[in-house]
Amino acid sequence: MDxxxxxxxxxxxxxxxxxxxxxxxxxxxxxxKELTPTQVKDQPEVTWKADSDALYTLIMVDPDAPSRAEPTAGEILHWLVVNVPGNNVTNGQ
Incomplete structure (x- = not known):
């Protein structure tokens, strides 16, 4: 992975x-891998190796918006979930 x-x-x-x-x-x-808006229109399932007693913050960004060829907007925030217990994103805020 690069x-x-x-x-x-x-x-x-x-x-x-x-x-x-x-x-x-x-x-x-x-x-x-570039994904289309149609492929990613719904909330994703996100998992990682996590300590079940810890709280995590999940931040999903587009690092080179609007495209890799022209990253004029830079980093765009798409989704933010805080206080995620372990890797149970649905119980975060």
């Missing part, structure tokens, strides 16, 4: 674990 395009622009260091993101359309998010 993190060169998001480090250090979006995050400072390479993550030690991976987040799995999938949509009801059947598509799974993979590094470098």
């Amino acid at each position: 993190f060169a395009s998001i480090i250090p622009d979006v995050i400072d260091t390479r993550p030690t674990g991976l987040v799995e993101v999938s949509y009801s359309s059947g598509v799974k998010v993979e590094a470098g």
Whole structure:
């Protein structure tokens, strides 16, 4: 997996674990794979290795909006969930 395009622009260091993101359309998010609005119109299922006693914050951004070729808008926030217990996103705020 190539993190060169998001480090250090979006995050400072390479993550030690991976987040799995999938949509009801059947598509799974993979590094470098562009997805269409139709594929990602519904809330995704997001999982990661988590401490069940900890609270997490989930932030989903587009790091190079509107496109990789012309990232004029830069980082765009799409979704934010706070106080996620473990990896139970539906119980976050």
